[in-house]
Amino acid sequence: MESWILGEKIQWDFQYAKTQSPIERKVYNALKSRYSLKTQVPCGKYFIDIAIPKYRIAIETDGRAYHSSYQQKAHDRRKDQFLESHGWTVLRFTGAQVNGKLKWVLAQIHKAVETYRPPWYQRWAKKIWKTVKRTGS
Numbered sequence: 001m002e003s004w005i006l007g008e009k010i011q012w013d014f015q016y017a018k019t020q021s022p023i024e025r026k027v028y029n030a031l032k033s034r035y036s037l038k039t040q041v042p043c044g045k046y047f048i049d050i051a052i053p054k055y056r057i058a059i060e061t062d063g064r065a066y067h068s069s070y071q072q073k074a075h076d077r078r079k080d081q082f083l084e085s086h087g088w089t090v091l092r093f094t095g096a097q098v099n100g101k102l103k104w105v106l107a108q109i110h111k112a113v114e115t116y117r118p119p120w121y122q123r124w125a126k127k128i129w130k131t132v133k134r135t136g137s
Contacts (some may be wrong), residue, residue, distance in 0.1 A: 015039045023061045023098040024031055024049050035113070043086055046079045049090075052109075054115040059109065060120040062094045087119065 014034070018039040028050055031037055034089045035055075041048040043058075050059040062076070080090045089112050093105050 002080065020049070021061065021063055023063060023093075023095045026098055027059060027061055027093070027105065030102060031109065042080055043088070046082060048083065048088070052113065055113050057109065057112050057116070058083050058090045059094065059096060060092040061092060062092060064128050089116070 013032075015037055016025065016028055016039070019028050022044070023135055028037060028039065031050070031052075035052045038051045038053055039049065041051040041058075042055070048058040049061050050058070051057065060079075065094050068128070075091065080092065091108060091112055093108075113127070
């Protein structure tokens with residue numbers, strides 16, 4: 001959204017404003033010029049920290065304070081399973097990874113984008129593979 005304040009044009013980034021932690025903001029800022037991102041995307045009873053909807057990639061960032069307990073790790077596993085069952089590829093990164101190895105984190109995200117195949121492609125490839133197996137070619 002654009003606005004004029006004191007004669008200057010400014011751009012307001014609502015997706016950035018919805019980020020909930022410094023590590024989410026760091027990942028968001030690193031990706032926003034390359035991908036169309038959404039933050040806090042609802043999926044069932046869960047919310048995806050950062051999503052790249054075009055590629056069905058859910059990026060989860062885990063800070064030590066909130067994601068270190070046994071109960072929270074179990075919750076994260078259930079969330080990952082739910083998102084994957086709804087067609088999302090889940091990439092989960094710790095705060096230490098984001099703060100210490102951001103290039104590696106970005107490389108993992110770019111790799112997931114490059115290997116993405118839309119659902120129609122997966123159905124098509126499966127159908128072709130069955131045909132090839134039947135004909136013995």
